[in-house]
Amino acid sequence: MGVLVSDEMDNAEGGEVREFTVPTEGIDRLDVWITGLCEDFSRARVQGLMKAGRVKLNGTPCLRATAKTKPGDVVTLEIPPPVPAEPEPEDIPLSILFEDDDLLALDKPAGLVVHPAPGHLTGTLVNALLYHCPSLSGIGGVARPGIVHRLDQDTSGVMVVAKSQRAMDVLTREFASHANIRKTYLALVHGSPSPLEGRIENLIGRCPFDRKKMAVVERNGKIAVTNYRVERALASLSLVHCQIETGRTHQIRVHMATTLGCPIVGDAVYGRPGWDKKLVPIPRRQQLHAWRLELKHPVTRQPLILEAPIPEDLNRYL
Numbered sequence: 001m002g003v004l005v006s007d008e009m010d011n012a013e014g015g016e017v018r019e020f021t022v023p024t025e026g027i028d029r030l031d032v033w034i035t036g037l038c039e040d041f042s043r044a045r046v047q048g049l050m051k052a053g054r055v056k057l058n059g060t061p062c063l064r065a066t067a068k069t070k071p072g073d074v075v076t077l078e079i080p081p082p083v084p085a086e087p088e089p090e091d092i093p094l095s096i097l098f099e100d101d102d103l104l105a106l107d108k109p110a111g112l113v114v115h116p117a118p119g120h121l122t123g124t125l126v127n128a129l130l131y132h133c134p135s136l137s138g139i140g141g142v143a144r145p146g147i148v149h150r151l152d153q154d155t156s157g158v159m160v161v162a163k164s165q166r167a168m169d170v171l172t173r174e175f176a177s178h179a180n181i182r183k184t185y186l187a188l189v190h191g192s193p194s195p196l197e198g199r200i201e202n203l204i205g206r207c208p209f210d211r212k213k214m215a216v217v218e219r220n221g222k223i224a225v226t227n228y229r230v231e232r233a234l235a236s237l238s239l240v241h242c243q244i245e246t247g248r249t250h251q252i253r254v255h256m257a258t259t260l261g262c263p264i265v266g267d268a269v270y271g272r273p274g275w276d277k278k279l280v281p282i283p284r285r286q287q288l289h290a291w292r293l294e295l296k297h298p299v300t301r302q303p304l305i306l307e308a309p310i311p312e313d314l315n316r317y318l
Helices: 030-037 043-051 125-132 165-177 251-259
Strands: 003-010 016-021 055-057 074-079 096-099 103-108 156-162 182-190 197-206 214-217 222-233 237-244 288-296 303-307
Touching: 030 043, 030 055, 030 074, 043 055, 043 074, 096 303, 103 125, 156 165, 156 303, 165 288, 182 251, 197 251, 214 251, 222 251, 237 251
Parallel strands: 156 288
Antiparallel strands: 003 016, 016 074, 055 074, 096 103, 103 156, 182 237, 182 288, 197 214, 197 222, 222 237, 288 303
């Protein structure tokens, strides 16, 4: 058995930290050993914490269950706090583009997380929506009320939210099938795509070498389609108009960086930090903006065209 150093320390996120020392007889697999010591955790849960960098061996994140250990090594397990079942309303300003009894459209600023998750338990769009519209609670579930699609934290632009269950049902179905939905983004990229206009269609799936990233793959992926057109060619940058037919995770970011070789300015995951540092000012986030969303109103079925103005941080490069 391992020696339990402490199982009630707090971590910086308000969760729990458990520490163990490797016994003199050694261990074969970290995940199996930790699971044996933590009866409240499954092996899959421990493996998930390892992949997230929350299992440390002598202070260094340990991502491999078969990592070499020696007697006396200290293994630290960082357990994030649970996400509250019901987010609390928070008075966070919203930039509203359209609103009626069934639908709300807004311009999401960069930096705003859509719904609570470990590391972002408060200050999210959901918290703001519950304050703005108290009746939203429970529509489509208590954790993500009204949410039918999402944008990355650092992507700005148009989002719609269902304010009634009938709107939720229709929008959920149409966003899943892409029926009656047309999404157009503006992306500021390094270089100039060649050709200047085209259609990208390939498979996108989890990167086999980094599970936190997406990648163009030959199998075990989903069809991703992006129609692009260069709107404006600048000195070393291009403003690209991207109309997507599918909504895969990080789709535009992967297509710009991998398929076209023109990564989005400021993209910390798929971009080129060295190129970003040459820009004035240095970008603080990925320059991707959900500019226009065309859809049918979920109840009246009238066509809606919603546009979010180009944000200031993107506009200063144009």
